[in-house]
Amino acid sequence: MWIKSGVALAIFSYILWGITPLFYRLLPGAQALELLAQRLIWSIPLLLLVRLFIKNRTSWRAIFQDKRSVFMCLFSSLAMAISWCTFTYALTHQQVLEASLGYFINPLFSILLGVIFLKEKLNRAEKWAVILICAGVGYQLWMYGELPTLAIVMGGAFAIYGLIRKFIRFDVITSLFIETLWLLPVAIGVTIWLLMRGESALSSADNLTRFYYILTAPVTILPLLFFTAAIKKTTLTVVGLAQYIEPSIQFLLAVFLFHEAFDEVKGVSFSLIWLGLLCCIVALIRKRLNSLKINKGRRS
DSSP: GGSSSHHHHHHHHHHHHHTTTHHHTTSTTOOHHHHHHHHHHHHHHHHHHHHTTTTOOOHHHHHHHHHHHHHHHHHHHHEEEEEEEHHHHHHTTOOOOHHHHHHHHHHHHHHHHHHHSOOOOHHHHHHHHHHHHHHHHHHHHHTTTTTHHHHHHHHHHHHHHHHHHTTTOOOHHHHHHHHHHHHHHHHHHHHHHHTTOOOOTTTSOHHHHHHHHHHEEEEEEHHHHHHHHHHHHHHHHHHHHTTTHHHHHHHHHIIISSSSOHHHHHHHHHHHHHHHHHHHHHHHHHHHHHHHHHHHHOOO
C-alpha cells in the first residue's frame, strides 16, 4: 500500500514538522534546555503506552541481547538532542526562517552521508538538485558574510541522526524509547539544576503553559515516528530530498504569517533552492512512473 511506503511516510513526517512553529508560538521566549528536558521526561510514558499497541515490537530479551543497537541508540539520541535543542530555540525566538534554512541545508548533509557511507548513487536530476541547492545556500552565505551556525548545527545533527538510525535493528517505537531513556538522566538533571538556580520558567508558569510543555512530547514524537519508519523503508537520498517539504512550509509561515524579514538576497537564495526541489520532484515522479510501467509489464 502506498501510504506504507518510505516516500509517503517521509513526506507526511515533514508536513507535520513543517507546521510545528504554529504550536511553539504558544511558548515565546521559552528556555530551550527546559523544553527539551520536559519533552524527554513526558515522552517516556507516552512511548511505553504506544509500545503496548505495536504487534511486531522488539522483545525486551532481544533488546538486551543486541548491545550494539542499544549503544547506537546512545549516539542517535545525542544527535537528536542537538537537533531538537537548536530547532526549539529557533522556533521560540522568532527565527523560523533560520530553522527553514537549517533544514534546507540538511538534505545536503544527508545526501553526502548516503553517498560516502552507504554507497548510494545519484541520478542526473538529483545531481542538478544538489548543485542548485548548494548555489542557493552559498549565495546567501556569500552576500551576508557570516556563517549561519544555528542552521548548520540543526541540519547537520539531524542528518547524522538519520544515518545512525540505519544501523539500529529495533522497531521504531522501541528505538525511540531507548534513545529517550539514554537522555532521561540528563533531562532530570537539567530540570533540577534550573529549579535550584531559580531559572525555571515552568515553575512560575500557569497551568495552561505547563500543559503546553507536556504537549511537546506528542508534538515531537508523532512526526519522528513517521520519519524513523521512513528511514527503514527508503534511502537516505530520498529522505534527504523529501526534506524540502518541511522548510518550505516553515518559510511560508515565517514570511506570510509571522512577518519575519525577507530581502532580495534570501529571495534569490530560496529561488535556487526551490528550483533544485523541482528537479527532485521530477526525478521522483519519473522513478514512480517507471516502476509502475515495469510492474504493469510483468503482470501482462
